[in-house]
Amino acid sequence: MPIHRRDTPTTARHTTREPGEREPPTSARDFLPARRTLPSLRRAAAECRGCPLWRNATQTVFGEGLAKARLMLVGEMPGDREDLAGRPFVGPAGKLLDDALEAAGIERGDVYVTNVVKHFKWVPRGKRRLHRTPDVAEIRACLPWLEAEIDVVKPYALVCLGATAAKALLGPGFRVLRDRGRFVDSPLAPRVSATVHPSALLRMRDRNERDEALERLITDLAAVKAELDKSA
Numbered sequence: 001m002p003i004h005r006r007d008t009p010t011t012a013r014h015t016t017r018e019p020g021e022r023e024p025p026t027s028a029r030d031f032l033p034a035r036r037t038l039p040s041l042r043r044a045a046a047e048c049r050g051c052p053l054w055r056n057a058t059q060t061v062f063g064e065g066l067a068k069a070r071l072m073l074v075g076e077m078p079g080d081r082e083d084l085a086g087r088p089f090v091g092p093a094g095k096l097l098d099d100a101l102e103a104a105g106i107e108r109g110d111v112y113v114t115n116v117v118k119h120f121k122w123v124p125r126g127k128r129r130l131h132r133t134p135d136v137a138e139i140r141a142c143l144p145w146l147e148a149e150i151d152v153v154k155p156y157a158l159v160c161l162g163a164t165a166a167k168a169l170l171g172p173g174f175r176v177l178r179d180r181g182r183f184v185d186s187p188l189a190p191r192v193s194a195t196v197h198p199s200a201l202l203r204m205r206d207r208n209e210r211d212e213a214l215e216r217l218i219t220d221l222a223a224v225k226a227e228l229d230k231s232a
């Protein structure tokens with residue numbers, strides 16, 4: 001006995017799927033454009049419904065930078081300020097990142113900056129929106145955008161900022177605190193490394209601890225800069 005009868009009354013038709021009708025989207029893959037350039041990817045990502053995160057976010061925050069950038073930085077997910085601005089790393093973590101890049105001799109204009117997940121995930125806390133770490137299903141759903149960005153930009157060096165990016169791109173066994181700063185073999189780019197996320201520094205209350213962490217972040221970025229200079 002078939003479950004779906006072909007003569008379903010029209011009033012019920014939108015609640016059942018006809019054979020051959022599209023399944024609901026389960027990943028960003030369903031939204032990727034055929035011809036991939038940064039502008040075409042950005043336009044397509046604005047319409048992405050590949051996971052439920054778009055529902056509570058203001059807009060897609062796509063990566064930013066030149067297609068010819070030789071360095072790509074990958075964060076976790078846009079925060080409150082990025083969600084409102086529609087641009088990655090423009091809030092407090094972005095300011096800290098800018099300072100660290102400058103201290104390492106890297107111009108932000110020479111960098112392509114993006115995130116593993118492109119919509120802000122949050123829960124309300126009073127009037128504030130508190131960041132929630134994206135889960136494995138959301139990361140997997142969103143990864144096609146990042147893969148496409150890497151494919152188009154083809155950076156010489158790629159740096160994961162924090163554990164979410166490092167585990168998504170380098171594998172679940174990667175430990176940022178243990179493995180930070182050194183270059184790992186990866187098909188993603190000739191030079192690939194990971195360092196701490198600037199947000200982790202913002203959470204440190206102790207001034208000395210924070211200053212030391214900033215110095216180490218700058219050291220990790222300076223090592224990348226040295227590799228970029230060597231290959232130029």
Ligand code: URA
Nearest residue numbers: 075076077078088089
């Ligand atoms: N944290 C991130 O991981 N990405 C941003 O764009 C901002 C904060």
Ligand code: SF4
Nearest residue numbers: 048050051118119142
């Ligand atoms: Fe699409 Fe990523 Fe946004 Fe989910 S988080 S809707 S996969 S862009």
